[in-house]
Amino acid sequence: MTATPAGMTYANYLKLDQLLSAQQPLSQLHDEMLFIVIHQTKELWMKEMLHELKLAVRLIGEDRFAEAYKAMARVSRIQAVMTLSWDVLSTLTPVDYLAFRDVLGTSSGFQSAQFREIEFRLGLKNPAFLEQHAEGSIERDRLEAALGEPSLREAATGALERAGFDIGDGSVEALAAAWLEVYRDAERWFDLYELAEKLVDIDDALASWRHKHVLTVERIIGNRPGTGGSAGAPYLRATLEKRVFPELWSLRTAL
Numbered sequence: 001m002t003a004t005p006a007g008m009t010y011a012n013y014l015k016l017d018q019l020l021s022a023q024q025p026l027s028q029l030h031d032e033m034l035f036i037v038i039h040q041t042k043e044l045w046m047k048e049m050l051h052e053l054k055l056a057v058r059l060i061g062e063d064r065f066a067e068a069y070k071a072m073a074r075v076s077r078i079q080a081v082m083t084l085s086w087d088v089l090s091t092l093t094p095v096d097y098l099a100f101r102d103v104l105g106t107s108s109g110f111q112s113a114q115f116r117e118i119e120f121r122l123g124l125k126n127p128a129f130l131e132q133h134a135e136g137s138i139e140r141d142r143l144e145a146a147l148g149e150p151s152l153r154e155a156a157t158g159a160l161e162r163a164g165f166d167i168g169d170g171s172v173e174a175l176a177a178a179w180l181e182v183y184r185d186a187e188r189w190f191d192l193y194e195l196a197e198k199l200v201d202i203d204d205a206l207a208s209w210r211h212k213h214v215l216t217v218e219r220i221i222g223n224r225p226g227t228g229g230s231a232g233a234p235y236l237r238a239t240l241e242k243r244v245f246p247e248l249w250s251l252r253t254a255l
């Protein structure tokens with residue numbers, strides 16, 4: 001264990017001087033502080049989610065399910081807090097926001113590298129999003145690493161295969177058929193069954209976060225285009241269809 005430096009204080013340990021000097025509104029307007037704090041807290045929670053997701057992937061790869069569930073449960077709780085926090089942001093009225101929106105320029109949550117890394121590490125690996133980050137940047141390197149490493153979906157598929165299930169060509173249909181066998185004999189395959197339900201918890205919570213985001217966006221900017229250059233709410237509504245584990249959703253119809 002690392003020795004604690006003598007005279008350690010709360011502020012030293014948490015690097016509060018750095019943390020609390022990172023809120024620097026560009027306008028003189030009262031509400032910009034909330035906008036900054038909400039984004040920064042979400043980035044911090046995303047950092048912790050990534051920390052837990054990497055652990056969960058490793059543990060599932062070693063068939064250490066009970067330990068993986070603990071990390072995954074933590075991810076789900078963080079997602080719930082992140083979804084709830086949209087209610088704080090929705091106290092920002094359209095008038096409040098439009099007053100300082102210009103200072104954002106072309107910056108947008110669309111460029112959040114941690115959000116994209118979460119998608120990649122869950123299993124939504126779309127390399128097109130790499131283009132948001134310059135080659136050689138830290139963000140791009142992290143995203144490329146995440147693309148090359150096993151995602152939660154790949155780790156779960158690996159566990160299914162090790163347990164002897166035929167995953168065929170690895171397509172959504174083939175995976176749904178394999179998971180269906182698990183659900184039909186849940187007592188026998190309880191570890192995998194519980195794993196699948198934890199994965200659905202995370203997918204469900206991600207969809208809820210997306211849903212609350214688009215509602216908040218519609219409430220604040222209506223159907224204006226986004227600062228990141230997309231159509232705005234229509235783009236975000238299209239992302240509501242995304243599922244990390246489509247096979248775990250489709251099997252329910254066949255059960």
Ligand code: HEM
Nearest residue numbers: 038039042108109110112115217226227228229230232239
């Ligand atoms: C007034 C508040 C907000 C508005 C009006 C807003 C608006 C938008 C819009 C219009 C987009 C689509 C891309 C674009 O053209 O810019 C977007 C994407 C995104 N925003 Fe927000 N946003 C807000 C707050 C937040 C917050 C607090 C976060 C938290 C980190 C966030 C994270 C994201 C992410 C991750 C995306 C990409 C989603 C995807 O591609 O699936 N946004 N936002």
